[in-house]
Amino acid sequence: xxxxxxxxxxxxxxxxxxxxxxxxxxxxxxxxxxxxxxxxxxxxxxxxxxxxxxxxxxxxxxxxxxxxxxxxxxxxxxxxxxxxxxxxxxxxxxxxxxxxxxxxxxxxxxxxxxxxxxxxxxxxxxxxxxxxxxxxxxxxxxxxxxxxxxxxxxx
Amino acid sequence: xxxxxxxxxxxxxxxxxxxxxxxxxxxxxxxxxxxxxxxxxxxxxxxxxxxxxxxxxxxxxxxxxxxxxxxxxxxxxxxxxxxxxxxxxxxxxxxxxxxx
Numbered sequence: 001x002x003x004x005x006x007x008x009x010x011x012x013x014x015x016x017x018x019x020x021x022x023x024x025x026x027x028x029x030x031x032x033x034x035x036x037x038x039x040x041x042x043x044x045x046x047x048x049x050x051x052x053x054x055x056x057x058x059x060x061x062x063x064x065x066x067x068x069x070x071x072x073x074x075x076x077x078x079x080x081x082x083x084x085x086x087x088x089x090x091x092x093x094x095x096x097x098x099x100x101x102x103x104x105x106x107x108x109x110x111x112x113x114x115x116x117x118x119x120x121x122x123x124x125x126x127x128x129x130x131x132x133x134x135x136x137x138x139x140x141x142x143x144x145x146x147x148x149x150x151x152x153x154x155x
Numbered sequence: 156x157x158x159x160x161x162x163x164x165x166x167x168x169x170x171x172x173x174x175x176x177x178x179x180x181x182x183x184x185x186x187x188x189x190x191x192x193x194x195x196x197x198x199x200x201x202x203x204x205x206x207x208x209x210x211x212x213x214x215x216x217x218x219x220x221x222x223x224x225x226x227x228x229x230x231x232x233x234x235x236x237x238x239x240x241x242x243x244x245x246x247x248x249x250x251x252x253x254x255x
Contacts, residue, residue, distance in 0.1 A: 007161055013251035016168075020175035020245070027176055027191050083217075083228060086184025152179050 027087075028152040033145050035138075037081045042138030044073045045107050049133040052114030053126050061115075081145075095147035099140040106136045159250050160243035164209045169194060169202045174241040177212065177233040185214070185229035203231065211237030 008016065051064040082088050110129040117125040165174055172192055177183055189199045206212035213234050216227045233241065249255040 008166070008248070008251060010252050013248040014254070016166075016171060017245070017248055017252060017254070019168075019172060023172050023175050023191060024179060027179075027187075030187070030191060086187035086228070087180055088182035088230070090179060090181040154179075 024152055028149050031085055031087055031149050031152070033142055033149075034081050034084050035142065037077055037084060038141040038145060039134075039138045040077045040080075041074065041103075041141040042134040042136075044070050044077065045103065045137035046130040046134035047073075049107060049110045049114055050126055050130040052111055052118055052129075053123050055115065055118065057115045057119035089148040089151065091148070091151045092144060093147040093151045095150075096144035099144035099147065103137050103140045106140075107133055110136075157239060157243040157246055159246040160240070161247040162240050162244040164205065164211065165241055165244045167202070167205075169198065170206055171244075173199075173202055173206065174211070174233060174237065174244075177231060178238065178241055180232075182230040182232045185231055188231060206237065209237075210234055211240055 048066055048070045051066040055061060055064055110133045114126045114129045117123070117129070165171055169192065173188065176188060176191055185199065185203075189196060192199065203212055203214065207214065211234060212231060214229055214231045216229050246255070
């Protein structure tokens with residue numbers, strides 16, 4: 001077993017601390033952003049927003065049941081990202097929190113807009129809100145992931 | 156901030172680096188740890204065993220359809236006591252280095 005029974009000198013301690021920083025830098029540099037899987041988040045968001053087409057806005061409106069399936073899909077994507085990258089982050093950082101809040105707000109807004117479009121008979125226009133949901137969610141998920149990687153430097 | 160405490164188990168270079176990489180994350184895949192440290196499977200396993208015996212590290216296996224290493228991912232993480240010991244050890248190193 002490798003042991004160091006003598007306490008290090010000041011220089012050796014400094015070197016050890018520098019090595020720890022360098023390792024963290026290397027770990028952060030080695031973590032690549034899994035854009036394909038982050039796009040899957042965008043796909044889930046687009047699918048949820050497009051669910052507005054199958055509803056009947058008005059007095060007999062019933063929320064689509066796709067919400068629960070969407071949550072399950074999100075959990076599956078999170079699992080796949082962890083498996084793909086080999087990293088489970090401890091902290092995501094404040095920027096990630098804002099990005100997730102942004103995703104929720106944008107998706108709710110786009111879903112509401114989609115309901116409005118459907119109520120005016122503009123079902124085709126939901127394609128546009130779905131594409132916007134896909135793009136915004138993928139971009140914000142990327143920001144959140146980069147924020148988590150940045151946390152590795154600051155640990 | 157934990158009290159400084161020099162830990163002989165952690166201070167061995169590879170084990171110090173293992174703990175340093177596990178500290179900022181929740182879990183790390185064995186393969187990512189091995190590649191970042193640039194050591195062999197056997198070397199990493201040996202040091203992880205020592206850290207596990209000291210109850211500083213825990214590991215768990217999960218199925219992986221996309222990998223050929225027995226189709227399993229081994230997740231490695233610091234235990235609560237491992238995290239405390241590492242933080243106290245880094246504090247001790249900082250005191251020795253004169254950076255605190």
